[in-house]
Amino acid sequence: MIFLSSPHMHGGNNIQLTMFSVIIALIPAAMVSVFLYGWLAVFILTTCIGVSLATEYFVLKWQGKDTQRVWDGSAGLTGLLLALVLPAAVPWWMAVFAAVFAIVLGKQLYGGLGHNPFNPALAARVVLLISFPVQMTSWIVPMHMDASLDMYSFTTSLKFFFLGPDAVQQTWDAITMASPLGYLKTELGQGVTVTEALVNYHYSTLHAFIGREAGSLGEGSALALLMGGIWLMARHTISWHIPISYLLTMAVLAGLFNLINPDVYAPPMFHLLAGGLILCAFFMATDPVSSPSSGIGKIVFGIGCGVLTWVIRTFGNYPEGAMFAVVLMNMATPLIDYYVRPRVYGHKRGKQS
Amino acid sequence: MFDLWEKIKQTLPMGTSAGFTGGVVHSNQHKRTAGQAIIACPLPELLIHPVKQHIGDPCEPMVEVGERVLKGQMIAKAQGYISVPVHASTSGTVEKIEEHTIPHPSGLGLTSIFIKPDGLDEVDESLHPLPNYRSVDAAELRERIRNAGIAGLGGAVFPTFVKLVKDQKNPIETVILNGIECEPWLTCDHQLMLEKAHEIISGMDIILHLVGAEKGIIAIEDNKPDAVEMMQKTLQEMGLNEHVQVQVLPTRYPQGGEKQLIQALTGKEVPAGQLPMHIGVLSTNVGTSKAIYDAVCLGEPLTERVITVSGDAAAKPSNMLVRLGTSMHFLLEQCGVSSFEDIKVMHGGPMMGELLSQDDVPVVKGSNGILAMQKRSIMRAHFDEEPCIRCGDCGDVCPAGLMPNLLASHCKENQFERAEDYNLFDCIECGACSYVCPAHIPLVHYFRYGKGQVAQIQREKAFAEESRIRSEKRDARLAKELAEKEEKRRIAREKKEARAKALAEKEAAEKAVVDKDSAEQASAEQTDKPEVKADDKPAEDKA
Numbered sequence: 001m002i003f004l005s006s007p008h009m010h011g012g013n014n015i016q017l018t019m020f021s022v023i024i025a026l027i028p029a030a031m032v033s034v035f036l037y038g039w040l041a042v043f044i045l046t047t048c049i050g051v052s053l054a055t056e057y058f059v060l061k062w063q064g065k066d067t068q069r070v071w072d073g074s075a076g077l078t079g080l081l082l083a084l085v086l087p088a089a090v091p092w093w094m095a096v097f098a099a100v101f102a103i104v105l106g107k108q109l110y111g112g113l114g115h116n117p118f119n120p121a122l123a124a125r126v127v128l129l130i131s132f133p134v135q136m137t138s139w140i141v142p143m144h145m146d147a148s149l150d151m152y153s154f155t156t157s158l159k160f161f162f163l164g165p166d167a168v169q170q171t172w173d174a175i176t177m178a179s180p181l182g183y184l185k186t187e188l189g190q191g192v193t194v195t196e197a198l199v200n201y202h203y204s205t206l207h208a209f210i211g212r213e214a215g216s217l218g219e220g221s222a223l224a225l226l227m228g229g230i231w232l233m234a235r236h237t238i239s240w241h242i243p244i245s246y247l248l249t250m251a252v253l254a255g256l257f258n259l260i261n262p263d264v265y266a267p268p269m270f271h272l273l274a275g276g277l278i279l280c281a282f283f284m285a286t287d288p289v290s291s292p293s294s295g296i297g298k299i300v301f302g303i304g305c306g307v308l309t310w311v312i313r314t315f316g317n318y319p320e321g322a323m324f325a326v327v328l329m330n331m332a333t334p335l336i337d338y339y340v341r342p343r344v345y346g347h348k349r350g351k352q353s
Numbered sequence: 354m355f356d357l358w359e360k361i362k363q364t365l366p367m368g369t370s371a372g373f374t375g376g377v378v379h380s381n382q383h384k385r386t387a388g389q390a391i392i393a394c395p396l397p398e399l400l401i402h403p404v405k406q407h408i409g410d411p412c413e414p415m416v417e418v419g420e421r422v423l424k425g426q427m428i429a430k431a432q433g434y435i436s437v438p439v440h441a442s443t444s445g446t447v448e449k450i451e452e453h454t455i456p457h458p459s460g461l462g463l464t465s466i467f468i469k470p471d472g473l474d475e476v477d478e479s480l481h482p483l484p485n486y487r488s489v490d491a492a493e494l495r496e497r498i499r500n501a502g503i504a505g506l507g508g509a510v511f512p513t514f515v516k517l518v519k520d521q522k523n524p525i526e527t528v529i530l531n532g533i534e535c536e537p538w539l540t541c542d543h544q545l546m547l548e549k550a551h552e553i554i555s556g557m558d559i560i561l562h563l564v565g566a567e568k569g570i571i572a573i574e575d576n577k578p579d580a581v582e583m584m585q586k587t588l589q590e591m592g593l594n595e596h597v598q599v600q601v602l603p604t605r606y607p608q609g610g611e612k613q614l615i616q617a618l619t620g621k622e623v624p625a626g627q628l629p630m631h632i633g634v635l636s637t638n639v640g641t642s643k644a645i646y647d648a649v650c651l652g653e654p655l656t657e658r659v660i661t662v663s664g665d666a667a668a669k670p671s672n673m674l675v676r677l678g679t680s681m682h683f684l685l686e687q688c689g690v691s692s693f694e695d696i697k698v699m700h701g702g703p704m705m706g707e708l709l710s711q712d713d714v715p716v717v718k719g720s721n722g723i724l725a726m727q728k729r730s731i732m733r734a735h736f737d738e739e740p741c742i743r744c745g746d747c748g749d750v751c752p753a754g755l756m757p758n759l760l761a762s763h764c765k766e767n768q769f770e771r772a773e774d775y776n777l778f779d780c781i782e783c784g785a786c787s788y789v790c791p792a793h794i795p796l797v798h799y800f801r802y803g804k805g806q807v808a809q810i811q812r813e814k815a816f817a818e819e820s821r822i823r824s825e826k827r828d829a830r831l832a833k834e835l836a837e838k839e840e841k842r843r844i845a846r847e848k849k850e851a852r853a854k855a856l857a858e859k860e861a862a863e864k865a866v867v868d869k870d871s872a873e874q875a876s877a878e879q880t881d882k883p884e885v886k887a888d889d890k891p892a893e894d895k896a
Contacts, residue, residue, distance in 0.1 A: 005798035007784030008726070009537065009703040010734040011377065013791040015742060072739075114740035114792075239745065293745035294756050337759060344776045345374060345612060345753040346625035 015113075018288075019073025021237045025228030026080055026283065032224045033217035036142040037088040038152035041217050043161045044095055045083045051099035052079030059108045074113050078102050081121035081283060084218025085276060085323065086128075088140040089176060092162050094132060098124040118330045119287040122280075122323045129318075137319075138176040139214040151175055179215045180208065181275045181319040184266060193263040198270070208273040219276040229282030238286040241298035242305075246281040247272060249306025257314070265314065277309065280322040290330040297340045304329045373613040375752040376605040377785045381576050383537040383703075386663050386670045388579070391544050393674045394687060399448070400468045400678035401715040402428060402439050403455045407504035408511045409435030414466055420447050423477035425654045427500070428466050437502045437512045441468055442656035442676035444475035456681070456700045456717060460710040468678065480652040491519060491563055494649065501648030502655045502718070507531060507542075507609070507638030508701060510719040513645070516635055517563045525564040529618060529636035530557050530571040532580060533602070533609035536702025539722040541659040542639050544672040546573070546580040549643050550587035556642030557597065559649050564635060569597035570618055571639075574604040606704060607783040611636050613752050625779065640721075660716060662688040664724035666696040675716050681723050682712045690725045697731050699724040704784045736793040747786035747796060753779045757786040761796045764803030769810060772803050780804075 033041040056075035060067045082102050086095060106120030107113070129136045143152050150156055151168070159167040165175065178186070180203055187197035207213055211221020218225070232238045250271055257265035271277065276284075285291060285305050292301050305325045312321025343349040381387070405411035412429035422428055422441040429439040448469045452462040480501070486494060499514040519525075530553070534542040546553060557569055571588075573581050581601050588594040600618060607613055612623050614636060621632050629636060637645075640658060647653040656677055663670035668689025675684060681698060690696065698712045702722050708731070716723070747757035755776055763772040777800060786796045 004708055004731070004735050005795055005801060006706060006708075006782075007704040007787050007797065008699060008706070008708065008731055008734050009784075009788060010736070010793065011789045013746070013789060014736075014793070015739055015791050018742070018744065018791050074742075112740065114742045236746075239749065288742050288744035291743075293743045293758055294748050295745070298745070337756070341756060341775070342748065342754045344625075344755060344779050345616070346622050346627075346779065347776070 015074070016072050018237055019077050021232060021235060022283065023073060023077050023080060025232045025237075026077075026084065026218070028224035028227050029084060029218040029221060029279070030080065032211045032221040033084065033088075036144070036211065036220055037140060037217065038143055039154050039157035040088045040140065040152070040161060043092070043157060044086055044088065044090065044217060045080070047092060047095045048083035048086070048099045049076055049079035051096050052076065052082070052103050055100050055103040056108070059104060060112075063108070063112075065112070069113070072113065074107075075103060078107065078120045081119075081218075082124055084279065085121060085125045085216050085284075087136060087138060087216050089135055089138045090128075091135070091164060094128060094135060098128050101127055114289055116289055117333070118327055119284050119290050122284050122327050122330075125323055126327055129323075137182060138172060139179050139182075140175055141177050142212065142214055142220075144212060145177075145214075149175065177214050179275070179319070180213055180270070181313065184270075185319040188264065194266050194270075195262070198266075203270070205269055205273065208270075216276060216279075219279045222273050222278045225278045225282060229278070232282070232286075238282070239295065239298060241295050242285045242291060242302040243281045245299045245302030246285055246305045246309075247277070249303045250277065250310055253306065253310045271310065271313070275313075275320040276322045280305070280309075280326050284323065285326045285329070290333060292333050292336040292340070294337070294340065294342045296342050297336045300336050300340050301329050301333065304332060372603070372605070373608065373616040373752055374754050375750045375785060376607065376613070377750050377788055378605055379535075379537045381604075384540050384543075384576075385538070386540045386661050386672050387543060387577075388547075389540070389544065389670075389672050391548055391659055391672045391674050394676065394679060394684060396443060396470050396472065396474070396676070397679050397683045398470070399680070400442055400445070400470060400676060401453055401465050401680065402441070402468065402678045403453065403463045403465045403715065403717060404429045404439060405455075405463055406439060406510060406677070406717040406719065407437050408509065409433065409437075411463070412436060412439050414450050414464065416447050416450075416466065418447050418449055421445070421471075422447060422468060423475050425480065425656055426477040427502075427654070428468075431499070435512055435515060437499055437504050437514070439466070440502050440654040440656050441466075441477075442678050443468070443470045444473050445470040454711060454714050456707070456709060456714045456720065458707040458709065465715070478652075480648075480654060482650060482652040484650050486559055486649050487562055494559070494563055498645055498648055500654070501644070503641060503644045503648060504655075504718050505638055506640035506644060506658055506718060506721070508705070508719050508721050509611075510717075513637065513641055516630065516637070517560060518630075519563065519565045520630065523630045524633060525566045525630060525635045526568060526633040527619065527635070528557065528560050528564065528566045528569045529614060529634060530569065530639055530642055531609060531611070531614055531636055532571055532573045532577070532584070532639045533614060534577075535574065535604070535606045535609040536704055536706075536722070537606075538663050538724055539661045539702050540663075541661040541672050541721055543577050543580055545643060545659050546577070546639055547583050550583045551591070552643045552646045553639050554584070554587055554591055554593060554597070554642075555650060556644070556646035558591075558593065559645050560635070560637065560642065561596065566635070567596060569593075571597060571599045572608075572614055572618055573599060573601055574608060575601050576604045606785060607752055607781070610752065610781055610783060612781065655718065658716075658718065658720070660684070660720055661722040662724075663722065664696075664699065664726045665730055666690055666725040666727050675720075677716055677718060679716045680713050681709070681716060684716065684723060685712065685725050688725075695728050696725045697728055699726055699731075703734075704788065705782065735795070738794050739792040741792050741794055744791060746789045746791065750785040750789050752783060752785065753781055755780060757796045757800075758794075760803075761794060761799040764799040764806075767806070769803060769807050773807060777803050777807065 052075045057070045060069055082098055102120040102124035106123040107116045110116045156168050183201050184197050209222045233240050251268040254268035254271040258267045292298050308325035308328055309321045312324050410433035413432050414429045416428045423444045426441050427438045428441050431438045445468045448467040450466050453465040455463045495514045495517055503513045504510040532542055532546050561569055571584050581599055584599045588597055602617055615634050616622055623629050644655050657674055660673055660675050662673050662684055698709045699706045700709055741758050751757055760772055760775045780800045782797050784797050
């Protein structure tokens, strides 16, 4: 028998369990997306997950690795996360491209599971946003807002998904609307105050919380995301450090500037509930592979994400900054892991060895 | 389940009122032998005493083959300071003294004394009981504890007498008695506290007396409420409850680690590179305390100890009082292990213990548990390694505050300088990181490998340094010799030159003289007469 080193006991956790826990935690958010966008959401979800799994399988096979790895849950999770950050207006080929990009260029090119510097789903989302800004910032009117709109039946959705708006005799303007963040950005540019813009948009904090505003598939309902996120924190699948430091930084920054000039800077509650912030804070920034591994490093990472998100949203050209912030902080992860380390027992903080 | 606040408190520097950094919680389901009375193990047919059962220098056998020995007779004497002697654990004859496998994963051997018991169990009475130890000189007590062969019975087996010093510079304020027993499966300390509470506390009193400490703490985890109650009751009966208190700690592994226990109880950390005595703390295991009592008050050296014999392949797991030197094979047979085909024998607990390559090895002072495990349950803990997903769970549970995932990858890539920079040598090898790793990475294995390699590199470096110095010395010597030669040559040359010069001058002078002479001669020849005239002149002058 080969030499085995202690410990000779294991707690029973494994990668598959971790990945599937996150998938389960995302189910409420996925359900909300189906509730908001009907069959469109179903098509995008199945396309992204299916293509991710298939790509993962072919890449593993091509590399001569064990193809059973495809079921470790990581590729499925990437597909699911990717679908949840796409707007309902994306055509099929964009979803396929994004999924292939996420798996091949976002993950496998770097050596597969555990080696990707960026969150694969977010990397793919960023590439899509930069390459196809129109489709990626056109938000389909959610189902409950305009019941007269014939967009959500199975056949219309299928046609729209594969053939575009012309096939369903619709124009972009008729079926899309601005998201709260995008609307605010445009109005602020025209000299309208924050309060007026939000009133004009018929913005409601409650609606933003339970998920009735337009946006990407999964980022609509803060409630559904929080349910999943808090469950993950309770199971210790994700640690509290990143979500809490991220959201707190965001709230403090937004609150501070809102106090200074409420006409130009949106209130903290608006920032917290708008866009993909909660999705990013609980499910994207917490991606273990691309975030720092120590608790204190995770706090630094979360603070960095919070600052960058607020800065991009407020001063940048894009209305939403959460995913750029996370991808940028992903790049800083090796540095954080090197410079920000937990204090070692019996040593003073900051002094190495 | 939802201990978010606890987690937050652990990460933030908010004072460590209780608890230690990191750690994992094991369920109690493996403590199969909890509450089982200690039973005495029968006398085996052969007892094997390795000459080194402690940390430090090995002992020197002091008996001859064929000699009759008594129970408690010293059979190997300590060598050097950090060393304690070995005693025979029954009466009998020394059968042979030769190398035998010791309980170590390497399967290496060590000189051992084999004793064939005669069944009489005759006791060596030379060490007389000393019940009123307070009247005895501290140095004599320490010597007695040393001669009784007592080393830390918690598993580290560090010679206990070394710690029992009254040092003016580092006065011991708190004595901690470690009754934590945080390894799953093990229950021997628990049972000892239930059955030998009086002896354990008396032993602690001896330690308090020896080091002049005022305060004593008996630390017990909250999964042993009966032991807590028993210790409290006994303290009250003995009237010691003013100085000594029982502290109940929440069950968490590795709380029984010395550094972790000190942190959990006092909030203080043992500074890197220092010992607990430097912060005024001394900690011993409850078993060691009982052994001190036996040695001082009863005059009995350390010849037996309580061991948990258990494991999922043992039909009759039990807490046993075992003579040191008993074969583990024999011991497991007593506990219902009939076939050794599909089992692995583990020495110690499952978290830090070692798997033995064979089972006919003797019980030693550091054996606190012997577990017979099904091969398949061992293999279940050693899945194939998957890629690290950097989840950081290992860092969350690390009691030393390390970043095990980065450390392991540096060790794996042979980047030992990086690994040392990440405090490789602060790892206590508790195994909590490997236990929680979702990718089943044998992190502790990589740390051991890294430590071994660094030690090897340091040895090589030292050797290279030595060679460098030697070669530099040689170069210096050669240069010196050369310089000396050169100097000699120079001097010789100078001398030669001087001589040559002198010679030349002399020759020149001679030549000059000769020239002069010849010239004079010539002139004399030419002016013979005037010379005569000249000769006449002085005469004239004189006149």
